[in-house]
Amino acid sequence: MIENGDLILSYLQRLGVEFVFGVPGGSIEPFYNALARSERRGGTRAIIARHETGAAFMADGYTRETGKIGVCCSTAGPGATNLITGVASAYADGIPMLVISAQTAIEKFGRGALQDGSCTGINTLEIFTHCTRFNTLVSHSAQVEHKLLQAISYAISNRPGPVHLSVPLDVMRDTIEDTEQKATLRAFINHEVVPSQEAMHLVLKELADKNKVTVVIGEGAAGAIDTIIALIESRNWQFVTTPRAKGLVNNFHPLYRGVFGFAGHESARDALLPENAERVVVVGTALDEVSTSGWDSSAIMSRRLIHLSSNSEHLSRSYMAKLCILGSIELMLKPFSALLNRHPLRKQISRQFNTDGLPSNIQFAHPEKCFSDDSPIKPQALMTYMSAVCPDDTRVLMDSGNSFLWGIHYWNCKRPHPFNPHKSLFHIGIGFSSMGWAIGAAVGIAAGAKGKPVVCFTGDGSMLMSGQEITTALQERLNVLFIVLNDSALGMVRHGQRIGGAEPIGNELPSINFAQMAQAMGVEAYRIEHMSDLKQLDIQALLNRHAPCLLDVVIDREEVPPMGARMKVLTGAA
Template identity: 65%
Template sequence: MFENGDLILRYLERLGVEYVFGVPGGSIEPFYDALARSERRGGIRTITARHETGAAFMAEGYARETGRIGVCCSTAGPGATNLLTGVASAYADGIPMLVITAQTALDRFGQGSLQETSCTGIHTVEMFARCTRYNTLVSHPAQLETKLLQAVSHAVSNQPGPAHLAIPLDVMRHRIPDNVIDGALNAFTNHEVAPSERFIQSALGELDPAKKVTLVLGEGAAEASELLIRIAESRRWLMVTTPRGKGLIDSFHPLYRGVFGFAGHDSATDALKVENADRVVAIGTALDEVSTCGWDPTTILSDRLIHISNNPAHLSRSTMARLVVLGSPKVLFESLAKVWSIRPTSQASRSISSDERLPVNTRLDDPDKCFDRSGRIKSQALMTYMSRICPLDTRVLMDTGNSFLWGIHYWNVRRPTNMPPEINHFHIGLGFAAMGWAIGTSVGMAAAGRQHPVVCFTGDGSYLMSGQELTIALQENLNILMLVLNDASLGMVSHGQKLSGGEQVATRLPSVDFSMMARALGVESYRVESMEQLADLDITEILSRPGPCLVDVIVDGDQVPPLGSRMKVLTSSIQTDK
């Protein structure tokens, strides 16, 4: 027996996919039948999430770790609507994903079927329209193969993101010949778009005579990052990263000035001021709030800007730039490096080492707190300590809330010498900023790279939303260390209320012992209330073996996270309203 569900899985196998993340149900049952057949023959298998939003986050984590498309699925009705937040998160961060949702049988559309989500019911295809790159109902069995190939093509394009197929039960169950798979996958190559010679010469004309240049590396600069570092070293240019680009440069590189934007560093802002940068070169980033420090007009958003990206969506707001280049940053800078006689290899850029406890050239808000061991745990000290003791191949995720604020500002990235330049071990879900994002994403990432440890920083509010996904790490024996920053509060909201002069309301959480919760789930766990207790844990040993572990970290909730740029936006909106 060979059905359309089997056809989908055979194509996904050709793309290197290993897992489908989802939750089963009645209307999606034929696809799970195909997954069962696949698993029996050693092919793609399913990982069952505890909630469909978690399944989408897991698919995102898988895509981030492997560079391949992540796949998630759900049944009709609430299964599909539960996926929405996770899909929107992947859309906002440009993560390639195939999203499969079920529909009731075509001949039952409009008749009030259980969990009906057709165009005459709860119209889920319409719901997905604004958070996908491709979105369609497969309304006839003959459409499925073509629409599947189109969906994957959109998902992994130069403007990547989720693609959604809504597939009725009878279409998924439709039988087909077992030799039907013959579609070419040529369209799925993420092609490098070479900038035109005219734009290469324009960039050379702008940068060659410039005395002071600052590079801004966003997430889309990954493949060119090593080359950009070599060029910066040769020409003595300064470098900063956006929050999403953090991790592409070793924090201790002498030319690195830190993160510019959301939760960033004053040293990065200074590096972009007119007195320090004749030209600002932004690579692979969109000019959104988090990457422009709340649209600061004195730094990136000026006529000194040269904006380069392979993704056309990144360039849509570059109205003030003196030069905008659509194309591969790597191809562009290879041409410039050749003109400047910069050698293709450089030991300096690949082997940054430092005995400094903190980066010398990155100005932190509270450097003294990085080594403060008094009282309750300071998040500044937690990030500094963990970034120093975690193995160099550790994948690190910072969840929405205080976790990603502390992580962006205080986590020190150390890149091993053998690390491919396009790989980034520091991850945040900043586009849509969904609470609980890091929990599910860490599961998908750990499943994709079982030989590497994964460390997930999350807050108590996020854990109360999505902590049940940790049971998957137990079931799959995944190497995940979950650190819950526990201050019995929705910390980021609470501090935002205080800083903006708002009412102090609705942010208190119960005092929960998350180590006891984890123990009840069968997960190894610890509770630490001081840095001394944290230091007594053998983190290196914990991260050297499979299986999850949770540490309930009692943090000092009075410490104010680096919220400056966010508060500037929020308070200016309040003033405008008045």
């Protein structure tokens, strides 16, 4: 006989899931008992976060790095409600995640039990309704297997996202026959949609005679990115990325014009103007504020648009497009991949640098500040230096606020070739923009990355919210380099209030030495007040150790990040 917790874990192990991120508690105890038994067998094991939101962020990061479903869990009541922000973040970014929350025993429902999250208490199941793809109470032992498999099917579908199982204590610890599971898991593979031949003929006809085409690469292009780049090179088209897709390409490619959208580059916008793009081909992204620079009608949002995606929700706002094609980008391009890879123009492509080492075809705001030695440290210089000295395969995360504004614009990805086409090297949790997301997600990415370098940029506001999660990296011996942009302020709020003419309220933070804080937690840390302090460190050595490190970087709080598109939306400007 086995318990239902063991049954759940047996399926997770078959799916290759190595970790469950969470915080233990009374009502979830049977599941942690099963995790302990699993770990002794060398199977799926627990990683303990400091807060359930951090656990959900970690599961998010693990999925991004491995492609496997991330799993997080919590006890009943406040454990479940603490998960919500992390789950909502995954929902907004379309990240597959299995969320397991506990309930008190069914017989205790409605009797005022401790942490009662049932329909007769604080209804936590109802709270998850609007941030999950599938959400259910497992009320009987016989439901566990089929509801688990149904949930996973929803999570990894063509409209991916988090799913939630709410499992009462007595159901989780109920025993069942220890027989081999009947499910084959075939439902979880080969579910990509093949675009229709008619649709493909329309696209080919539309692009056959167009010389001026700009391709907008979105996060949904992962997997097909090598073939997409080969197509771009064979036609000598320009291309840009959305902020989320920045890490799918080498930013030094001579046909790359930078990021279009939130905190993007003027060169990317120029590449999308009618005089430079007879057609704009958008691949694998939704037409949201972040990806369209506040729905700029002079760039993507026009009749020149050809929108390709495997996610039907991505196409729901493409009502102005010339063509919309639903289907797998990989399957769409597969018939042409061999031909494209043999194309003679591909041999001429190499990285292109300016004399100062910046990508030559990207127009940066204030490029002179990228090499400033001024103190306090210019964020532009910090991003430029760190992206230059970190290994080409560094996974970098930018937290919400000034961090992702500076990172989107100034971090230069040097994506090596060949590299796993399904993986990105640049991560932002920008759909819901939760502060502290990157701290937890970096732990999850590092857990899945098996020693590859991981760098997390976060702000002092986010660090005060979620900084305790660095101790999870310490406990798990994960090599994450945490870099705190310390300006003693909620920087994005502060600059936004100034630019928008709002009252300067609530944006100041106390002066804190985060290096000392990290050292008190047992994490190696350094206070960086001058660029010379940073340049004295052996960054590669710090990234090669099985331990986290933190850099507390005092930045120039008067430097305004590239937030023009965001302010246009907030102020209602044309």
